[in-house]
Amino acid sequence: MPIRELARAKVNLTLRVFARRSDGYHDIISLVTFAGVGDRVTLYPGPDWRVTACGPFASAIEGENLLDRSLDQVRGLTPELRLGTIELKKALPVAAGLGGGSADAAALLRAVRRANPEHAAAIDWQRLAARLGADVPVCFAGKPAIIAGVGDRVEPLGPSHALPALACVLVNPRVPLPTARVFAAFDASVDPSLQGHPRPRGGTDAERAAFFDVDSLLTHIRDRGNDLEPAASRLLPVIAQIKRALGAQPGCRLAAMSGSGPTCFGIFSDAHAAQAAKRAIARAHPVWWVKFTWLG
Numbered sequence: 001m002p003i004r005e006l007a008r009a010k011v012n013l014t015l016r017v018f019a020r021r022s023d024g025y026h027d028i029i030s031l032v033t034f035a036g037v038g039d040r041v042t043l044y045p046g047p048d049w050r051v052t053a054c055g056p057f058a059s060a061i062e063g064e065n066l067l068d069r070s071l072d073q074v075r076g077l078t079p080e081l082r083l084g085t086i087e088l089k090k091a092l093p094v095a096a097g098l099g100g101g102s103a104d105a106a107a108l109l110r111a112v113r114r115a116n117p118e119h120a121a122a123i124d125w126q127r128l129a130a131r132l133g134a135d136v137p138v139c140f141a142g143k144p145a146i147i148a149g150v151g152d153r154v155e156p157l158g159p160s161h162a163l164p165a166l167a168c169v170l171v172n173p174r175v176p177l178p179t180a181r182v183f184a185a186f187d188a189s190v191d192p193s194l195q196g197h198p199r200p201r202g203g204t205d206a207e208r209a210a211f212f213d214v215d216s217l218l219t220h221i222r223d224r225g226n227d228l229e230p231a232a233s234r235l236l237p238v239i240a241q242i243k244r245a246l247g248a249q250p251g252c253r254l255a256a257m258s259g260s261g262p263t264c265f266g267i268f269s270d271a272h273a274a275q276a277a278k279r280a281i282a283r284a285h286p287v288w289w290v291k292f293t294w295l296g
Contacts, residue, residue, distance in 0.1 A: 010135065013256075028148065086111075170265055226257050250273060
């Protein structure tokens, strides 16, 4: 029987980026949640171990598909694992700030875990996820969390910090924006004297506000913001146009960019307003990728 997993889009509600470290990486702190839309990863158990891709954005994948590396890593764990062909239905835009590749890799790991219940307890899935990429551990868990370090430190939100459900519209201009380009632009905008030193904006404890309702959450998102948004917007000015389009819709309470962009999210007062906004934006901008979804 095929085993299917939804690789849900990762949305960075906040993203604080610290100046580049001596090893070239950046420490971050981000409040992350997940959307109800995503890619579909299907494991067809059998002797043929390979990865295939289909779907509207499959042709946009460039270079090595992270799923190929993920399958190789899993194969090296033990010869007794039940594996097979991996089919990726690529429904999320590529290089979109939605963690699509990491979500796909995490979905593959979850599918393999489900296919091998007798071996699952003996495998450190979180450690394996971390070897595949900084965002893979939080995508493997698939629950709202604060991520820190280079994104590999995952601190799930407890009951006192639970996020309310959010009616959302995701908009992407169908133009890829590689993360490396955005970080390079961010580095160019940072005072050289700050290289290797964090911005004085507080630590992880400052992210742990109690989100008892939507109002407190939206205030938190506005206060923290996304440090990569100015750099991304300079590279791709359509990001500002997308935010304006979202913000102009009735019932939109907040519009912001996710991750390194260019996908933006709009939080709406209710599902009716979000669905109406989705239809209006799709009519006005037929080239854009526009989706209604729930976050959380």
